[in-house]
Amino acid sequence: MRLLLLQLSDIHFRVKTNPITNRLSSLVAAIRSIAPKPDGCIVLVTGDVAWSGKKEEYDNAGRFFEDLNKELTTIFEAPNLHLEFIPGIMIASFLKKTRNYGLLL
Secondary structure, three states: OOEEEEEEEOOOEOOOOOHHHHOHHHHHHHHHOOOOOOOEEEEEEEEOOEOOOOHHHHHHHHHHHHHHHHHHOOOOOHHHEEEEEEEOOHHHHHHHHOOOHHHHO
16 A cells, blocks of 8 residues: 655744745645555644634634645545644644643643
8 A cells, every 4th residue: 555644844824924824726736646546545744723812813724724634535435545743832732722721731
């Protein structure tokens, strides 16, 4: 089985400007260009997803990852596609602000 491991690290989504959102189509095109096509894909999102832990930053990130997942499901069948998150320190700030700090533990 050929497996694609894609790591996106410390993306730092902000409230207004997020350069990675403009690169989504290029990212997907690069994955589509791999030959022979991998049988599966694991996307590892590591480090800080948000710049300062604001809800709006996580909302922006959520939209991006929903779009990425939608695009990747046109390449890989559902059982062979996984998005996994290994959060950085900003998630602690977000959870503390929303009183969900216990979720981190």
